[in-house]
Amino acid sequence: MENTIKILSGLVDTNNITRKQSEVMMNQSIKETPLEFIASLIEIINSTTVNKTICQLSCILLKNILNELLARNFMFVIGLRSKQKFSSVPNWSKWDTKLQEKIFQVLLEMMKSSERTFLSRILTEIFAKIICLNIAHSTNENIIGDLIQMCNSQLSTNEKQNGRIIFSISLALKVLLQKDYLLTEALSLLTLSTELIRKFLQKEIKQPVLLGALSLLRGVIPKNKQLFNNPNDSEFIFQILFKLLVQVDCAEQVHRKTWKCLSSITNSCFGIIENYLDRIFDLSMDVFKSKQSEKIDTVIKFWLNLGRKEIKLIKEYNALIPNTADDLDEDLTNYIKKKLSKHKVLKKSKYIVLAIPSLLKEILEYLLESFNDVFLENIETDYEDHITNQENIFLLIEIFTKLIQDQILNLFPPEFKKKLKLNNDHISQYYVLECYNQIIPYLNKSTITRTFLNKFVVIIGNFILHKNEFLREITFIIFANIIKYHEYCLEGNEVLIKDIINTCFEILKGVENNYLNCQALRILHNFCKKSSKFEVFNKLIYTNEKKISNYLFLNFNILIITEEKQFEKLNQLIQTSTSFINLYFNNNNNNNNNHHPIQKFVIKLLNSFRSINNYYWQNCDGNFGKHIYITLIKRMISFIDVLMKKNTYFVCKNIGNIMKIIDIILNNGSKLIKGTILTTIEAISKDIENEKGNEKENEIIIEEKEDQEIVEEINEELYNIKKNENENGNDNEEFFSYDFENKNSKYIEKIYKIIQLIIPRIGNTTEMYIKNITRYLLVYLESLNPDLVYIATNFLIFLFKLKNIHIDACILDNFYDATIDALTSCELDHELKIPLIALLSILSLQLKDDIEYHLTDSLKIILTTMQLKNFENTEMVEFYNKLRLQSLYCFYTLLGIIGGKKNTLPFFEVFFPFFQEPKIWILLNKQQKVIDNLIIPKIFGKIYQIFPSQMTQILGNSDAYLNLIDNWKISKNGEILKNANIIKLF
Secondary structure: HHHHHHHHHOOOOOOOOHHHHHHHHHHHHHOOHHEEEEEHHHHHHHEEEEEEEEHHHHHHHHHHHHHHHHHHHHHHHHHOOOOOOOOOOOHOOOHHHHHHHHHHHHHHHHHHHOOHHHHHHHHHHHHHHHHHHHHHHOOOOHHHHHHHHHHHHHHOHHHHHHHHHHHHHHHHHHHOOOOOOOOOHHHHHHHHHHHHHHHHHHOOOOHHHHHHHHHHHHHHHHHHHHHHHOOHHHHHHHHHHHHHHOOOOOOOHHHHHHHHHHHHHHOOOHHHHHHHHHHHHHHHHHHHHHHHHHHHHHHHHHHHHHHHHHHHHEEEHHHHHHOOOOEEEEEEEHHHHHHHHOOOOOOOOHHHHHHHHHHHHHHHHHHHHHHHHHHHHHHHHHHHHHHHHHHHHHHHHHHHHHHHHHHHHHOOHHHHHHHHOOOOOOHHHHHHHHHHHHHHHOOOOHHHHHHHOOOOOOOHHHHHHOOOOHHHHHHHHHHHHHHHHHOOOOOOOOOHHHHHHHHHHHHHOOOOHHHHHHHHHHHHHHHHHHHHHHHHHHHHHOOOHHHHHHHHHHHHHHHOOOOOOOHHHHHHHHHHHHHHHHHHHOOOOOOOOOOOOOHHHHHHHHHHHHHHHHHHHHHOHHHHHHHHHHHHHHHHHHHHHHHHHHHHHHHHHHHHHHHHHHHHHHHHHHHHHHHHHOOOOOOEEEEEOOOOOOOOOOOOOOOOOOOHHHHHHHHHHHHHOOOOOOOOOOOOEEOOOOOOOHHHHHHHHHHHHHHHHHHOHHHHHHHHHHHHHHHHHHHHHHHHHHHHHHHHHHHHHHHHHHOOOOOOHHHHHHHHHHHHHHHHOOOOOOOHHHHHHHHHHHHHHHHHHHHHHHHHHHHHHHHHHHOOOOOOOOOHHHHHHHHHHHHHHHHHHHHHHHHHOOOOOHHHHHHHHHHHHHHHHHHHHHHHOOOOOOOHHHHHHHHHHOOOHHHHHHHOHHHHHHHHHHHOOOOOHHHHHHHHHHHHHH
8 A cells, every 4th residue: 555655646746547547557667566556545535534636536546457457358258359458457257256355344434434535436436346346257146136235225325326236236236237147137227227216206315326217227128128018017117207307396306307217218128108198298398398408309319219210110021021021020020010101101090190289380480589689689608509409409300301391391381491581590590591401301302392491592682692601501401402402493584593503603703611511512413414404504514614623622722731631621622623524424435635624624633632641641640530531542543544434645645644643542542441441340439528418329310239249338327427426328339330341342442443544545655554453452352352453353354464564573573472361261162263263374384484383272272162062052053063164264264374394293293182082073064064174184185185194093902983984985075176185195
């Protein structure tokens, strides 16, 4: 303890100890074992004589160590791999059990007796983590029961201290429930949590315990789905939750956790909600009338979850009808059958559709009133909270639209619509426009929609030149969506179209507002996509080619020379330029004037790509930055792809420039592929401390996470507890993952197809580019990623077919090794073996004299492939015939290379085992009609030439082989007869 105090004394001026500092201390400064060090920290915390600052530092250090312990040990137990490394901390289960028990008991006593308020929060957190570690590694079958009994026993003693113990146990049990721990105790835990809630309602326990009970209830509901089949049990659970919500003094934390419990029931037992939706709706209306923004946000999140679940079920049911509806469980089948109408619109039910009109009215009123208040009165303190509310409201309006589609248009109240025509209420106008913007992509192209949008575009046309920047931005976003989804409402309105396009041109002249520029580009891009429907747009484009190309390049140039790179704008710039040039080339196929303004713009653009690309590669930060960079590469590839397809003359004239761009993409991309694309990113967590509302999703339909990472629950319930004793409960971790392999292989394939078109046209300069390209191809081949191996294999086959292509022997040698590895890998499908074996044949011919090192491995692979036992599988017979045929051709190629060597005898030992058993050759010979009636006699003729005495000995003593050869001798096919005669000579 004294040694630990000395170490901590050196850090008294440090307000926070990071995990890295904790590790350094563990590695360099601590002489005791890690567990003893933890024990000494607990002793310091429990001491009344130690300096308060040292005590606080001990708490922080202990918490950080336990964070690492929990992440490492608990993940190990549940079979997940943790990327966190804390080398000083061994596996918890290997530590001395007596010392573990001592730590546990000391903490328990501290929880009961400590009056030091600054310890209360951190002790709760630490105790929960210790429980998790003990349970995860425990062999004691009764440990859960003991914990539950301990939890119950605390209820009859001193409330103030023991409330923390119950809270800790509840949190720990909830975390352990996430990965199917405690399944046999699930009912007991449900009973425990509901009993605690009942005691709170009777004022026998206080709020900290209630929060733990609600947290536990939320976690245990998915493990007790069958309980909700019993009306009495489900009624009891709903009623105690409703009683919590109707309390006059219901705290915000209790309110939020109770609604989360209702969401958990919605996700796990959706059908049961029908019986209680009327009550839930009434409670929701009460919350809206209370005007309490935090509680309103919680209710909105509940309805968001309910709406997403309903849409998901509709999608699932529609996908399953009519073939496999019987496979659905009875509850779900009955629910959906009752819900669906012919038009996929839900009606005559007690579900969300019936609730939408009243809910929408309350939400819209709240939106306008509360946001006016925040902007006029208290923008600095409340702005972020209101932005969170705003985002969730807009998401809910999208959900409503998805469920009732065009009917949504009749639900906006008249006073809401009137706000558009006011000139002095910009905030209200902005949110009215934003609400309409949310519904536009999801409206049907019905008469109702057409009538509405025809009037709507005329009204919002007045906002195009509005002085208020926010109103202009939202107006441009709306027009971009209208052109994309409902372009028909602008047809014939030439004046408005001209106004929109000319305004876009004016905006692109300047670069003050990057976001507005981005929306102007998006409008032009969408117009390009729908150009066949807008004659006036086409006229403006073709009479302003020079102006447009100058404006586009001006924006590119600004992005290049300024320090702050705007990725969103750059992304949209490339996309719009690609659409614009595609449109131009479609209508000017014969225009090969390299001095035309559009052609000049393309040349400038290609030059710009190089500096843009290098900047973003050097400055992409972390995996998200790499994701942005990949998106940029996709845009560039699509751009070059358009050039290749639309104007080959122009490409040939600017081939050097294009190849430099491709080289940059491949060069930086190869690093990206090694570091990102070929590595599955399992879970990337982004810590957003003290932020709310990150439940917002980009898509309207978000699939619920059926098997969330354990880390999420640990972070939510244990790491982010607020400074007061009440548990926070915010979802402060944002988890996302990228399947880079599937998303990007098609773009890599596209770039190589472009190169295949380019290479035959560039003559003597080919070799300069080939050297770099082959380096990237080797990376793909070695990756064992099926998509990338396929790309590399086919491109190499194409490359070797070209004349005068020289590749260094050492590179060929590396390709040969990589091809052998790919063929022997169990990660690749058999389908890939056909092109790989073809590549092996080509590489063998390229290496020739240098093949001896690889030959044995190659022959074994080929002969093994020929022995694949799928002759009787009619479904795959055609594929396996092709595979065997390719193997036989490669075998023949290898024989030819061996035959050219002076000493062939060392290679015979590879062949010997396969020719001792003639079965494979007889089976193959029977398939001559579907394989090739020449290849097997050719192989036997060649092998007799190379190993005459050895083969005579093997084949001459085999009746099976003699019958095979006798059949060839009477063949009418000259080539077969020729090889039979070669065998006959020996």
